Amino acid sequence: MDNKHRRRRLAKICVLAGLFLVASVAAKAAEHTVVIEGMQFAPATLEVRPGDTVIWKNKDPYPHTATAVGGSGFDSGEIKPDRSWKFVAKKAGTFPYECTLHKTMTGKLVVK
Numbered sequence: 001m002d003n004k005h006r007r008r009r010l011a012k013i014c015v016l017a018g019l020f021l022v023a024s025v026a027a028k029a030a031e032h033t034v035v036i037e038g039m040q041f042a043p044a045t046l047e048v049r050p051g052d053t054v055i056w057k058n059k060d061p062y063p064h065t066a067t068a069v070g071g072s073g074f075d076s077g078e079i080k081p082d083r084s085w086k087f088v089a090k091k092a093g094t095f096p097y098e099c100t101l102h103k104t105m106t107g108k109l110v111v112k
């Protein structure tokens, strides 16, 4: 095999490796963050796919919870200031949630 052929073959391998990388990254589950600040969940409504991870990050100086209403899904328990809580969304559906310590704080997680 001469150098020209070798280079071509290497280029083909690189292209295939690149495609494989793109495909595997695309199939990977995503990570989303809900920031809790000023007694609010931001974004208030978050749409994710099954398998995605949702991270609630508490930036307030007091604890909060992210608790699905009616025991339908998840409950973070107390998230202390500067702490976060992770949840992997598995079941599809719409999950309204609230902070059990401050009932005016509400959000919605949509898994589809």
Ligand SMILES: [Cu+2]
Pocket (backbone or CB within 6 Å): 063, 064, 065, 099, 100, 101, 102, 105
């Ligand atoms: Cu709260």
